[in-house]
Every structure is written in structure tokens, then in C-alpha cells.
Amino acid sequence: MSKVTVVGAGKYGSTTAQRIAEADVVDEVVMTDIVEGLPQGLALDMNQSRPVVGHRTKITGTNDYADTAGSDVVVITAGLPRKPGMSRMDLLEVNAGIVKQVTEAIVEHSPDAVLIVVTNPLDQMTTLAAEVSGFPRQRVLGQAGILDSSRFAHFISEATGADIQSVSAVTLGSHGDTMVPVPSQCRVGEQLLSEVLDAATIDELVDRTRKGGAEIVGLLKTGSAYYAPSAAAAAMAIAIVEDSGEQMPVCAWVDGEYGISGVYLGVMGELGSAGVRSVVELDLTEDELEALGGAATAVKEKVEDLRQIEL
Secondary structure, three states: OOEEEEEOOOHHHHHHHHHHHHHOOOOEEEEEOOOOOHHHHHHHHHHOOHHHHOOOOEEEEEOOHHHHOOOOEEEEOOOOOOOOOOOOHHHHHHHHHHHHHHHHHHHHHOOOOEEEEOOOOHHHHHHHHHHHHOOOHHHEEEOOHHHHHHHHHHHHHHHHOOOHHHEEOOEEEOOOOOEEEOHHHOEEOOEEHHHHOOHHHHHHHHHHHHOHHHHHHHHHOOOOOOHHHHHHHHHHHHHHHOOOOOEEEEEEEEEOHHHOEEEEEEEEEEEEOOEEEEEEOOOOOHHHHHHHHHHHHHHHHHHHHHHOOOO
């Protein structure tokens, strides 16, 4: 019996659970939260949509990690969302405590699971989950690159008027200020992005992509994005469950690729049932490679901030 657990039944977590269930690739999706009644009520509502949507996957809501036992994949969404004016780093101390506690519970009940971390600040929380779990590094990964790449593709489509399905975009690096959108790997149909847009416009889109999450936070005023993020997290979980071998930009352990070692960083990863099968090195320009190295340095420095917290 295949099972995916989503930790956290807020908007991000519940939407992720719904998307995975509607893909109909697992027997059960378990949604757990500390708020009594919340995951149970949401699960009941989702289950009642099954005849309409046409999927068989059952959704279980619970406050007990025992019900998550034997999960193949666990998506960690638990944590405080950003509020207007708040950076991802502002969240570090409080969310570190949450992720540590959640990871310990997962290890107890699902010692063979693949962990997908989406809690911010993403790069540090993925590192923390890996260290607390003791899992092989390839079985712990973070969701950021798919979301950031999707945002970049959306902005490219808007700027060019191209069909969104004809646009492919890639971002690497950190989920934050040192995000590295990779224009050399972006296409609009059969054309390179640089053949469609001038350098100044591309730079504007890159900047907007880096600030994509903050833009939505500023508009919503009472929360953060969850539709696009949940789509990204669900895509990762589905690829792992199906052992698809699909290549996606994810936060993965880098050990020598691009001349970078010893850090969780946004790179292209080949996903399978054991998590990240391999890191796929793209043909980057000198500027892109330099930016990726800068992102790695920045993440390492931020991980040192994590070391200062008493958990």
C-alpha cells in the first residue's frame, strides 16, 4: 500500500494533499496537524469530492503521527508563513524548532521515507531535516526550484505573449536573494530567451522572479502563496512515488557538482523512489556558474546561523 504524508494542514499543506490525491497515484494521503479537527474536517471534505473528481486515493486527517506510519514520501509544510515585511530569515528560529520536532516524529514512524521540505527558510530547513533525520542525503530534498522556475516561466509568457506551455525556464541556487535564474537554459518555443527578449527585459524578469514570493505576500497581506507552491511540491512527490526519473530543479545535496561541495542547493535533480537519483549538471555560462557559486557560499553562511540556535 503506497502512502504519502503531508505535515501541516494549512492552505499550503491541504492544497498539496489535495493535488497529490487527485493525481490518483497512491492509495492514501495522510494529512496531519496539531490543530484538533482541522485535518479531519479537511480530509472529510476532500474525500466527498472524490466522486466528482474521479479519483480513488483516500485522504486521512489526523493529529497522531502513528497514522502516518510507513509513508513512502513525507512533505513537510509545517511552520509559520511569511507576513508582509518579513524575510525568510526572520522565520529561521521558530521554524527550526518546528521542523526538528516534525522530523523526529517522521523518523520514528516512517524510517524509510523520502522527505520533501517546503518550510522556509528552505535551504536551512532542508539541511536541518537531513541532519536531524540521519537519512542518506539523497532521501532529503527541498521544494523551491520548481516553484521559482514556474514563476519565471509565467513572467516570460506574460512578457512575450507566448503560450505558457511553449515556455521552459530554469532557476537554480538559493530560494531567496541568491536565487539564480538561468536564461541560457530558457526557451520560448524553439528559440533561446535571448533571441526573444532584450537583456534589460530579461534582467527585469529575473528580478521579479527573485521577489515573486514577496510580491504575493504583499498583495495578500494576510498570508503567502500556496497554489503554485503546492503544485510544485505535489509534482515532486508524484515523481518520487512513480519512480519516474523525471528531471526537476530541486534543493538537493551537492557533492562536487559544478565544483561545489557540502551544501544543499537548488540544482537539477533526477527524481526516483529513493529521492534524488543524481544531480544533473547543466551547461551554464560563466556568469551563471559564478552566481551559483555565490549562492552556495550564501547558503553555507546562513546554515551557520542555524548552528547558533539552541534546539
